[in-house]
Each structure stands twice: as C-alpha cells, then as structure tokens.
Amino acid sequence: MVNKILEIHNLHISFTTFGGEVQAVRGVNLDLYEGETLAVVGESGCGKSVTASSIMGLIPTPPGHIKEGSIRFKGEDMTKLSDRKMRGIRGVDISMIFQDPMTALNPTLTVGDQLTEGLRQHRKVTKKEADAQAVDMLNLVGIPNPDERMKQYPYQFSGGMRQRIVIAMALICEPELLIADEPTTALDVTIQAQILQLFDKIQKETGVSIILITHDLGVVAKVADRIAVMYAGKVVETGTRREIFYEPQHPYTKGLLHSVPRLDQKGEKLIPIDGTPPDLFSPPGGCPFTARCPAAMEVCSRVYPYSTVRSETHEVDCWLQDERAKKHAATIQS
Amino acid sequence: MVTYIVKRFVYMIVTVFIIATLTFFLMNLIPGSPFNEERTTNAVVQQNLEEHYHLHEPLAVQYVLYLKSIITLDFGPSIKQPTETVNALLGRGFPISAELGIWTVLIALISGVALGVFAALKHNHVIDYMAMTIAVLGISIPNFVLATMLIQQLAVQLEWLPAATWSSPAHMVLPVLALATGPMAIIARLTRSSMLETLTQDYIKTARAKGLSPYKIIVKHALKNALMPVVTIMGTLLAGILTGTFVIEKIFAIPGMGKYFVEGINQRDYPVIMGTTVFYSAFLVFMLFLVDIAYGFLDPRIKLHKEGGSS
Numbered sequence: 030m031v032n033k034i035l036e037i038h039n040l041h042i043s044f045t046t047f048g049g050e051v052q053a054v055r056g057v058n059l060d061l062y063e064g065e066t067l068a069v070v071g072e073s074g075c076g077k078s079v080t081a082s083s084i085m086g087l088i089p090t091p092p093g094h095i096k097e098g099s100i101r102f103k104g105e106d107m108t109k110l111s112d113r114k115m116r117g118i119r120g121v122d123i124s125m126i127f128q129d130p131m132t133a134l135n136p137t138l139t140v141g142d143q144l145t146e147g148l149r150q151h152r153k154v155t156k157k158e159a160d161a162q163a164v165d166m167l168n169l170v171g172i173p174n175p176d177e178r179m180k181q182y183p184y185q186f187s188g189g190m191r192q193r194i195v196i197a198m199a200l201i202c203e204p205e206l207l208i209a210d211e212p213t214t215a216l217d218v219t220i221q222a223q224i225l226q227l228f229d230k231i232q233k234e235t236g237v238s239i240i241l242i243t244h245d246l247g248v249v250a251k252v253a254d255r256i257a258v259m260y261a262g263k264v265v266e267t268g269t270r271r272e273i274f275y276e277p278q279h280p281y282t283k284g285l286l287h288s289v290p291r292l293d294q295k296g297e298k299l300i301p302i303d304g305t306p307p308d309l310f311s312p313p314g315g316c317p318f319t320a321r322c323p324a325a326m327e328v329c330s331r332v333y334p335y336s337t338v339r340s341e342t343h344e345v346d347c348w349l350q351d352e353r354a355k356k357h358a359a360t361i362q363s
Numbered sequence: 364m365v366t367y368i369v370k371r372f373v374y375m376i377v378t379v380f381i382i383a384t385l386t387f388f389l390m391n392l393i394p395g396s397p398f399n400e401e402r403t404t405n406a407v408v409q410q411n412l413e414e415h416y417h418l419h420e421p422l423a424v425q426y427v428l429y430l431k432s433i434i435t436l437d438f439g440p441s442i443k444q445p446t447e448t449v450n451a452l453l454g455r456g457f458p459i460s461a462e463l464g465i466w467t468v469l470i471a472l473i474s475g476v477a478l479g480v481f482a483a484l485k486h487n488h489v490i491d492y493m494a495m496t497i498a499v500l501g502i503s504i505p506n507f508v509l510a511t512m513l514i515q516q517l518a519v520q521l522e523w524l525p526a527a528t529w530s531s532p533a534h535m536v537l538p539v540l541a542l543a544t545g546p547m548a549i550i551a552r553l554t555r556s557s558m559l560e561t562l563t564q565d566y567i568k569t570a571r572a573k574g575l576s577p578y579k580i581i582v583k584h585a586l587k588n589a590l591m592p593v594v595t596i597m598g599t600l601l602a603g604i605l606t607g608t609f610v611i612e613k614i615f616a617i618p619g620m621g622k623y624f625v626e627g628i629n630q631r632d633y634p635v636i637m638g639t640t641v642f643y644s645a646f647l648v649f650m651l652f653l654v655d656i657a658y659g660f661l662d663p664r665i666k667l668h669k670e671g672g673s674s
C-alpha cells in the first residue's frame with residue numbers, strides 16, 4: 030500500500046461577512062496517496078478552492094478561518110504551523126497553480142525572475158544555478174528557446190505558454206504535492222489537452238502527487254486516479270475513476286455524470302440537476318442535496334447520512350446505502 | 364525605447380515653443396508698459412528708452428528678437444534694474460526654488476507612498492482610518508492657508524521654527540511642509556487604493572503560493588504595479604507644486620524665482636517675465652518628459668512596444 034501524503038480530517042472553514050458566517054467547508058475528509066492524481070469535482074461554490082487554499086495556508090484571514098479539523102501533510106498538522114514555517118513549505122513541498130494564466134504572472138517582472146525567485150528564496154543557489162534550473166524547467170514544460178524566453182515579460186507569451194510557465198514555476202523546487210485549481214479552464218481545447226499531457230508527463234518523471242480541481246469531467250476521465258465529489262462544503266463521494274464513472278452511488282454524482290459536457294464545450298460550468306445548492310449561510314441540517322435529490326426520503330432532510338464504505342477506495346454519504354433504504358426500495362419494486 | 368524618448372523630446376521642444384509664443388503675445392496684451400508710471404517722463408527720454416529696448420519696433424520684429432533671445436538663452440538685462448541681467452536673476456533664484464521644490468517632491472512622494480502602503484496593509488484598521496483622515500484634510504486645505512496656520516502656530520506662538528526667509532535648514536521646514544502636504548495627501552490616497560487593488564491580483568496569490576516573504580511580496584510584486592497610477596499623476600502634481608512655489612515663496616519671503624516672476628509682472632518688466640516664464644515652462648515640460656520616461660521603464664509593455672514600434 031502506498032503512503033498517504035496528505036490527510037484532511039473533519040475540516041471546517043468559515044468566512045465572516047457582513048451578511049453573516051459563510052460555512053464554505055463543512056467537515057471535509059480527504060486523503061491523498063503518494064504519486065497519484067486526485068480530482069476534486071463539484072459545482073461552483075461548493076468549496077473546492079477554499080479547501081485547496083487551506084492546504085497551503087492561503088485562506089485570506091480575516092475574513093476566513095479554519096474552525097475545526099486537521100490537515101496533515103506527511104504527518105504534520107498544517108493548521109498548527111507558524112506563518113514562517115508555512116512559508117518554508119509553500120512552493121517547496123507543496124505548490125499551487127491557479128486558474129487564469131493570463132493574470133497569474135506579474136506583468137512587470139521578467140519570466141526568468143519570476144521562475145527563479147522561489148528557488149532563490151528557499152534554496153542556497155547562485156543566480157547562475159537558479160537560471161540554469163529555470164531553463165531546464167522551461168525545457169521540461171516545452172517552451173522553445175528557453176534562454177531567450179527567460180528575459181521576456183509575460184505579455185509576450187500566449188495563454189497556453191503562460192500556463193506552462195506557471196507550471197514550471199510551481200515545479201522548480203521539486204514539490205511533493207501539486208495543487209492545480211482549474212488549470213485548464215481558461216484555455217482552449219487543444220491547449221487544454223496539451224497541458225493535461227504535460228501533467229501526466231511531469232508526474233511520471235517526478236512522482237509528484239497532484240490534486241486537480243475542475244468542473245470538467247472530460248478532464249477527470251483523462252487524468253484522475255481517484256475522484257472526490259464535493260457538494261455544499263462536503264465530500265459526498267470518493268472512489269477510483271472506475272468506481273465513480275461506472276458505479277456512481279450518490280445521486281449527485283449520477284447527476285453530474287449525466288451532464289458531462291463534451292470536450293469541445295470549453296470551460297462550461299456544470300448545471301447537472303435542477304435547482305441550486307443550499308445557502309451556505311444557514312446550511313440544512315440533513316443531507317444538503319435533499320431539495321434537489323430525486324430519491325430523497327423522510328430521513329434525508331433531518332440527519333446527515335453517515336459514510337458508507339463500499340470498498341477500500343469507494344465511500345459515499347447517502348441514506349440510500351443504508352440497509353433499511355435498500356429493503357424499502359426492494360419492497361417498492363416487487 | 365530610443366524612438367520613444369526621441370518622440371517625447373520633440374514634443375517637449377514644440378510645447379516650449381508654443382508656450383513661449385503665447386507668453387509673448389499675452390504679455391503684449393497687458394495694458395501699460397515699464398515706463399508709463401505716475402511720474403511723467405520726458406518724452407525724449409521715454410522714446411530713447413523704448414528704442415533701447417526695441418519697444419517701438421513692430422510686434423513681428425520684437426517676436427523674432429524674443430525667439431532669438433530664447434534660442435541663445437540670453438534674455439538680456441532687466442528693464443527695471445538695468446544692472447542685472449535676467450540670466451543673473453534666474454541663476455540666483457532658481458537654486459533656491461529648486462531646493463524648495465526638490466524637498467517638497469521628495470517628502471510628498473516618500474511620505475505619501477509610505478502612508479498609502481501602510482493604510483492599505485492595515486485596511487479597515489484604525490491606522491487606515493487615521494491615515495485617510497489626515498489625507499482628506501491635507502487635500503482640502505489650500506497650501507497658503509496651511510502656510511499661514513503653520514506660521515501662526517509653530518513660528519509665532521511656539522517659536523519653534525523661523526517664519527520667513529531661506530537661510531538654514533530650519534527655515535526650510537515650514538515652507539516645505541506647507542507645500543508638500545497637499546501632494547502627499549493625494550499620493551497617499553492614490554497609493555492606498557491602488558495598493559488594495561493590486562493586492563487582490565492573482566499574481567500576488569501566486570507570489571504567496573511561492574512562499575515569498577511578506578516584504579518581498581509587497582515591495583517586489585505589489586509596489587511596482589501599485590505605483591503606476593502615482594507616476595501617471597506625477598506630472599500634474601509637479602505642475603501644482605511649481606505654481607505653489609510662487610505663493611509659498613511670497614508668503615515666506617523666500618528669494619526664489621517666484622519672487623522675480625511676480626515682481627516682473629507687477630512692473631511689466633518684459634525680459635524678466637519672458638525669461639522666467641520660458642524657464643518655468645521649459646523646466647516643467649522637462650519634468651513631464653522625465654515622468655514619461657520613468658513610466659516607460661516601469662511598464663515593460665511600453666518599454667518594448669515602443670522599441671518594436673520603431674519599424
């Protein structure tokens with residue numbers, strides 16, 4: 030069995046706003062194994078980015094704060110680390126890539142400067158060594174003429190090129206965990222496919238573990254080893270790619286799969302099921318999906334379903350997994 | 364970049380030429396002349412004087428002579444103080460005005476930017492509110508009012524600082540303070556809002572995700588971008604400070620260029636008016652030119668595009 034590199038346990042994150050407390054993440058449990066790619070999917074606002082940022086300690090505080098729970102990275106609880114220690118981990122052990130490559134680079138600094146500054150902050154290297162490593166990284170991510178390109182500014186690169194640079198930047202300190210928050214959403218389809226191939230290649234070469242956040246199930250089907258489905262601040266189902274695509278259990282997962290956008294419909298958000306997710310100011314006590322669930326039962330709106338373990342890798346939070354519900358369904362059918 | 368600079372330089376020359384021409388014709392519209400005062404001058408003497416200064420020549424000839432004096436940078440003697448040349452007046456007044464101006468700009472820039480950054484970093488904190496209250500006050504109080512208040516309180520009442528003239532560093536404090544407060548406040552407010560905006564940018568998130576220190580994030584990644592709007596308004600601010608020096612020099616009895624300029628106008632001392640005006644405008648236009656170049660260096664898009672645009 031491969032080791033767990035990351036264990037998120039019962040994570041609660043809230044934002045204090047003028048309107049009240051937004052419970053963005055409400056008890057997330059998530060594990061990541063060494064060298065795998067975990068895809069996190071779910072509708073807009075379900076807490077994917079907030080969860081990801083919290084791993085890096087990048088939740089804007091205030092208004093946000095971690096109320097409860099732990100995030101263990103190689104055994105160490107990241108929620109308890111000092112700012113200083115956290116900075117030593119960011120960009121070194123864990124790196125993050127954001128959605129829009131057009132705005133992720135500083136327009137007034139050269140690409141070379143931005144590539145090497147992390148390296149120079151965290152490792153004792155000379156400028157020359159850092160530059161050499163940056164050129165190697167640019168080669169790895171497939172940027173031609175890296176020596177020349179180092180001296181250029183972001184506006185001299187296309188969107189796809191910039192995302193390659195962002196990836197190179199994230200990988201330059203050889204992190205063990207890479208978090209990519211919708212890295213291909215802003216790119217057009219052919220470039221998307223190239224970037225996904227690049228992730229694959231990098232993982233093979235460096236063994237980095239990847240958390241890939243996306244709306245796009247097409248992307249998930251291509252690269253994910255395992256999938257976590259989030260809904261209203263909770264992970265409602267996790268499983269291997271095979272389990273999620275072929276034996277989805279949660280009605281929300283099923284809904285998502287029925288509305289898979291084709292690869293040529295770039296960046297389209299999923300609107301899988303009628304209705305909208307619940308208000309996170311006052312989330313419902315029971316299953317948050319009740320109002321939209323075609324199979325909702327009496328119990329669903331009252332009590333949140335416990336986690337059912339279907340296999341070593343497949344877990345789902347839904348009352349339909351309960352023996353009593355199954356019996357009930359059987360009696361209805363017969 | 365080179366073509367960009369050359370282009371700006373040509374604009375600069377043209378601007379100075381236009382200002383000089385306008386000055387000349389406007390000056391000739393002012394009623395009166397240096398020699399018709401209360402006392403009646405002998406008609407012959409008057410004519411001799413006018414002839415000496417070419418005041419009887421047709422306007423066109425005077426204009427050509429005037430342009431010549433600008434190109435040769437020799438504005439001739441003052442009419443009212445014939446022992447002085449205009450160049451000598453400028454040479455004496457300019458260093459003093461420049462000193463006042465440079466200190467004002469430095470203090471306004473440094474304290475304005477510092478205040479703005481500080482307020483932005485302490486967004487919605489008491490410090491932010493305090494800084495912005497000071498800024499609003501600074502913007503709304505005109506410099507001559509502030510100057511009088513400062514003299515009244517710090518010089519007359521408390522006798523901490525001298526109230527007038529320009530003979531030691533202590534003498535500089537009040538005039539510089541009076542002149543710098545307005546621009547400082549404007550810079551502080553602009554820096555604050557621009558910094559707040561910059562800090563929400565994705566590339567700041569990227570920089571944080573790299574594990575850079577807060578100092579690096581603010582100084583290297585945020586400040587340079589946040590200062591662009593400040594550089595953009597520097598031209599206007601410089602113009603404001605420059606005209607402000609007239610008033611401040613008058614109030615604090617500072618023997619700078621502004622003093623000669625105002626006296627020159629009151630006495631219809633044509634060479635002095637023309638000399639100071641052309642000098643002031645050339646100086647200001649040159650400053651704007653420097654601001655443009657600074658902007659080009661700050662923003663790589665301008666720097667390289669203009670270079671590419673040379674083709």
Ligand SMILES: Nc1ncnc2c1ncn2[C@@H]1O[C@H](COP(=O)(O)OP(=O)(O)OP(=O)(O)O)[C@@H](O)[C@H]1O
Nearest residue numbers: 044051053072073074075076077078079080092309
């Ligand atoms: N800075 C903040 N202040 C207040 N609320 C916030 C803040 N950041 C996130 N939230 C709230 O947290 C919830 C989860 O947001 P999050 O960005 O994680 O969603 P997401 O799943 O990444 O969505 P998307 O797919 O649109 O990126 C949202 O309801 C959002 O309103």
Ligand code: SF4
Nearest residue numbers: 316319322329347348
């Ligand atoms: S718990 Fe009930 S409401 Fe929630 S998904 Fe399962 S069946 Fe639907």
Ligand SMILES: [Mg+2]
Nearest residue numbers: 077078079210
């Ligand atoms: Mg998001």
